[in-house]
Amino acid sequence: MIRMRLNLYELYKNKMFTRSCIFMFLLFTFSVFGQNANPTASTAIKANFTMASVKAYQESATLKVEDYYHYLTLFSAESTSESLKNEIKSSIFNLFENENSTVVDYTAEEKPTISLKELLTKIENKNYLFSVSNFENSIVANDFWTIQYQLTITQNEKPTQLLLFQKVSFKPIIKAFGSTKKEVWTLFLGEVTLP
Amino acid sequence: MNPLDVFQQLKNDVLLTYQKQYPYFEGNWKTFSLQDIQNLIDLIAIEVKQTVSEKWIYTHLKVETNDKLPRKDMLDILSQLVGYSGWDEYVFKWKQEVAPIIAQPKRNNKVLFSVGFIGLFLMGIFIYRYLNREEVQTIEVKNAFTEEQINSDEVKAVMIENNEETPIEIVDSKIQITAKDSAKIVLKSPYYKDKTVVLGKGNPNEINLQPDDYAMMLKGFMKSDIKDWETRKEQLQKILADDLEVLVMLKNDLGIEYFNKQEFSEKLIVPSLALKRMKVIDIKSNDKNEIKFIRIIQE
Numbered sequence: 001m002i003r004m005r006l007n008l009y010e011l012y013k014n015k016m017f018t019r020s021c022i023f024m025f026l027l028f029t030f031s032v033f034g035q036n037a038n039p040t041a042s043t044a045i046k047a048n049f050t051m052a053s054v055k056a057y058q059e060s061a062t063l064k065v066e067d068y069y070h071y072l073t074l075f076s077a078e079s080t081s082e083s084l085k086n087e088i089k090s091s092i093f094n095l096f097e098n099e100n101s102t103v104v105d106y107t108a109e110e111k112p113t114i115s116l117k118e119l120l121t122k123i124e125n126k127n128y129l130f131s132v133s134n135f136e137n138s139i140v141a142n143d144f145w146t147i148q149y150q151l152t153i154t155q156n157e158k159p160t161q162l163l164l165f166q167k168v169s170f171k172p173i174i175k176a177f178g179s180t181k182k183e184v185w186t187l188f189l190g191e192v193t194l195p
Numbered sequence: 196m197n198p199l200d201v202f203q204q205l206k207n208d209v210l211l212t213y214q215k216q217y218p219y220f221e222g223n224w225k226t227f228s229l230q231d232i233q234n235l236i237d238l239i240a241i242e243v244k245q246t247v248s249e250k251w252i253y254t255h256l257k258v259e260t261n262d263k264l265p266r267k268d269m270l271d272i273l274s275q276l277v278g279y280s281g282w283d284e285y286v287f288k289w290k291q292e293v294a295p296i297i298a299q300p301k302r303n304n305k306v307l308f309s310v311g312f313i314g315l316f317l318m319g320i321f322i323y324r325y326l327n328r329e330e331v332q333t334i335e336v337k338n339a340f341t342e343e344q345i346n347s348d349e350v351k352a353v354m355i356e357n358n359e360e361t362p363i364e365i366v367d368s369k370i371q372i373t374a375k376d377s378a379k380i381v382l383k384s385p386y387y388k389d390k391t392v393v394l395g396k397g398n399p400n401e402i403n404l405q406p407d408d409y410a411m412m413l414k415g416f417m418k419s420d421i422k423d424w425e426t427r428k429e430q431l432q433k434i435l436a437d438d439l440e441v442l443v444m445l446k447n448d449l450g451i452e453y454f455n456k457q458e459f460s461e462k463l464i465v466p467s468l469a470l471k472r473m474k475v476i477d478i479k480s481n482d483k484n485e486i487k488f489i490r491i492i493q494e
Binding site: 059074175177 | 421424425428437438440443447449455456457458461467468469472493
């Protein structure tokens, strides 16, 4: 009788354990999938900044585009030393989220898209002058927006104009300040495309 | 006023009466001639039906001042000549008419006294305010080493008085203060070491700020062109702390961008266009005097 009671008790215990396992599994599954349902909600630009703030960051992004083309001009100059070119290259890559971002090949007739690294190789020592104007920002997506601008490329005093779009990412990243690390919202330049 | 004064007034009235009868007479008792005396004697005889001797007129009327009052009956005659019943009435009328006039200066004295008192009171206030006036002083802000004026944009000044901070405007590298004891001026600049000046009676004409070497180097680098980028790179490595944090405040303080040592150095090594629109407003250093924090406004 006592043995039978123990068996029943063990059965009850096992049942409770199984139920607990199922509950924990479901809880874990829902929580994980629940987060995945809207993974970028906490990093969405609109959820974190007012429109006035976004405009201020958009204005700052246009300065980065200007810096990008200023660096391209310096990099393209024949007079720029190799060591300085390495510095410039580093500065250009730091403006972009990814060194392999695609950009428009300004040197080719058909203006295909190539990687940033390839572009640098193609313009090196070619004395291209780049200047940008007429910036316009698109509406803001989850973590980026697009800047439209007019690019003037001059070589041998022959200017060519192009209307271009460039993606600007704005997202929180973990940045190192010496040994200290902080999450800070950062602007990055992205792919350049034709309309 | 004594009776002699009243008698002097009576003598004047006698002259006026005489002038009414003899309008061509324009003199006074001093110029009163023998003929005039004769005429007056005749006039008294006609008008008052009394006799006055030539000698009496000489003795009492023609003299400039009288030491004693003439006899009462003579005073009555002269008083009757000028239209009164006698000396008593003359004195009485005089007290009624002349005394208030004489008394008036007393009232005027009161007014004068009041005016004088107010004047003195106002003067007292003026002197008090003059002695306790808040003297405006102009103090020049200079670089302690070069003795050149410091750009007004690079310094901020506050006056601390009773634990209250009041910003002081710096115009043409000068500050204007109203000197008050126990007040302090604190000058802060990203490129110079902070300085506190305690105000007193003998305030300086200039305040010299000691430049912060590394901050000054950074200032120079921010204005540099591409030249000497290698030297700049080396020096930046030295003056910037490894844990440097650079905050770039966006327009109207609507956002902040953060840069670490590598990112900020790159902007200075190859001067970017964005750099030309940056204005340093605060610099902090660590124990080794390396710059560990920079706050910038993006204009």
